[in-house]
Amino acid sequence: MLLIQYTLIYASVLIFVAFGGMFSERSGVINLGLEGIMVMGALGGAFVLYSLPAGTPAFVIILLTILASVLFGMLYSLFLAVAAINFKADQTLVGTAMNMLATAAAIVIVKSFNNARSGGTNPSAILDYIANRKVFLIGDFNIYMILTVILYVLLNKTRFGLRLMACGEHPQAADSVGINVYKMRYAGVLISGFCGGIGGIIYISAANSQWDFMYGVAGAGFLALAVMIFGQWNPLRIAASALLFGAFRAVADTYSAFDALIHLVPGDVYKMLPYIISLVVLAFTSKKSRAPKAEGIPYDKGTR
DSSP: OHHHHHHHHHHHHHHHHHHHHHHHHHHTOOOOTHHHHHHHHHHHHHHHHHHSOTTOOHHHHHHHHHHHHHHHHHHHHHHHHIIIIISOOOHHHHHHHHHHHHHHHHHHHHHHHHHTSTTOOOHHHHHHHHHTTOOOOTTSHHHHHHHHHHHHHHHHSSHHHHHHHHHHHOHHHHHHTTOOHHHHHHHHHHHHHHHHHHHHHHIIIIIOOOOSOTTTTTTHHHHHHHHHHHTTTOHHHHHHHHHHHHHHHHHHHHGGGOHHHHTTSOHHHHHHHHHHHHHHHHHHHGGGOOOOTTTTOOOOTTOO
16 A cells, blocks of 8 residues: 555656656757756745744645745746757756756755754754645545646647647747747746646655755656656656656665565665666667657757
8 A cells, every 4th residue: 555655656746747848848948957947846845835834724835835846946947948948058968957056056055044043953853844744645646647637638639739749840830830939948848847846846745755955856857757758758658657667666665565575685776676667668668769859959940
């Protein structure tokens, strides 16, 4: 039962972040900065979650915390949007820099915050405080399925979604019929910030309860990228892939329950399992991947 619960929680994190990456890359912008966006979203949400007074209704806690996470995630994703769309910078380098900057900034901010409180508040006390306020129920299977359906309809059945995909496949053709490629790419990147911010706060509040950010979000953003690639940038396939990867990530946290194997297989092997699986899966599936044709290519309006 514990394994199923953790699977749904981790799958919720992965599906949010993977969907964010999908919208960004469907618009034509590679977002390798999902890890950093998760960290910033988690940082903003954690401060709100910690600052709310005792007795605050659960609905208000959820609403304000998610709004803060979304705001921080979207604002941080603007670094990628401005650099990649306006300045036509290398999207891979920008995303990598965002990941490094976010983790370093979060560590400095949290340490400064702890030291400023009455001679220094024990980080573990803050971590326990957040862990005791696990108000996020997004691991619930019904919400998981509803999200999948909503995003599938948004991407494949609406004018916005079809225009977004057109900008990632052939931006010159999209521009020729009056679609503003720059605006659509901004929208895709901002949606990735929206989803990544939510994924970050779910990760630290329900999946990991991590506050000090010494290890960022422990590679969850890169696992989400693997889920997106394995899911072929398709919402339904991404949902199924998130469950698969979420199960392996859950095993890494519940390996002590496997009494028969615990003495045969070291615990570190279980912790490595999600990342090993991602490498194996991508090694066998990347050749058949059908990424958007124009992803990673800066759009020049004067090019035909």
